Amino acid sequence: MLRTLALAASSLVLLSGCAGASTSGTTVSAADRQEATVIGTDRSAESRVVAALYGELLTAAGQEVRSAPTTYASAADAVKAVLAGEVGLAPAYETATLRALPRGDTLPGNMAATLSMALPPGIVALKPAAAERGVVLAVTRATARRHSLRNLADLSRTGGRLTLGGPASTDPDAPSASSLKKAYGVTLAPAGPSRTADVLALRGTAPSIREDGLVVLTDPKSVIPPEHVFPLISAPNADPTARRALVGVNARLTTEQLAGLVASVDAGRAPGEVARTWLRAEALLS
Known part of the structure; x- marks a missing residue:
């Protein structure tokens, strides 16, 4: 556990020195982030449909939302985009997020506490859903x-x-x-x-x-690291309205349901359409 703390602390120091770096060459200004929550995704069906869920809920809550101009190559790249300020929100996964941090590692124990400690100031890991893509x-x-x-x-x-x-x-x-x-x-x-x-x-x-x-x-000894999906969000976008809106997904979305959404996207349906259908079926969207 001491090694875990040391790694997380060193991640925090290194991130403070590179938070201004851009992974795609497209940086969203602070003014833009205040006007709209820019949502980033990676290329996977999981990321695109979960991002659509987030966007629909935030829009219904009265917040302006727009998609990032860049689709990132991997979940780690989407995490780095949030850290760099390119986007304000992206679907993230626990272990993939830790790997995206400087000297990040797959760490045992309380994952929520580990993420909270490892992420730099101004970046928030909201409560994860039951759904995993691990x-x-x-x-x-x-x-x-x-x-x-x-x-x-x-x-x-x-x-x-x-x-x-x-x-x-x-x-x-x-x-x-x-x-x-x-x-x-x-x-x-x-x-x-x-x-x-x-x-x-x-x-x-x-x-x-x-x-x-x-x-x-099942894996009773947790040999396979967790990969629950959660909203990784910058603090300016994580106001109480956004938090209340996003918690609906976390409370309802299971791995089986996420697999069904992914199958629909893979079959050719638009992520936004799939997201709206599911949210209405779960009474999360009118």
Whole structure:
């Protein structure tokens, strides 16, 4: 924990010296930020649809909103844009945010406190939603029934006969075969990004989880770091009206619901349309 504090403190010092840097070459002036909340996104469907949720709620609350002229390459780049003052608000994820900070790290313990301490003055991490876009490990229903699998510890009873792979197996948050062995005593043969592996590493919002009826294995020892979505916002934009508006998403949005929204965007629907439909169904928007 002392190392955690030291890393967070050093992040804070370094950020104070580089907060004026721009990641895209487009900087929103302080005057513009006072007139409108500029919302940034990365290229993912998750980011675009969550940003649309934020924008619809803020607009309904009477606040002026506009989209950033730049779509950022990754969640980390969107975080850096908020830190640099290019945008006032962006969807963010816990572990990805820590990695975006100078000398950031995946840190255990109270994530809310860690973020609060690691972020520079003037940048606020609002309460996260239940929804995560983090990596999960999943198996087919047939495999789950055959080996009575419900959590990662249950994999120890398979006798090392299963393989570990999947589309997200190379993601920095994905657990390796060695980390699962250390935490759970599980032996799995690495299969790389193969989609035919027995145990698949996927993003929690991957459409294949619902489409293929996969069983997501729980992680009781928290080997996989959390990636709950939350609003990362600059202090001038985080007034009580904005906070009250955004809390509606955090209270309602689950990973399964986010996956459904992502599937709709991937199918070609506009993020704003998808966001409005969901918000009205949840009685968050009239």
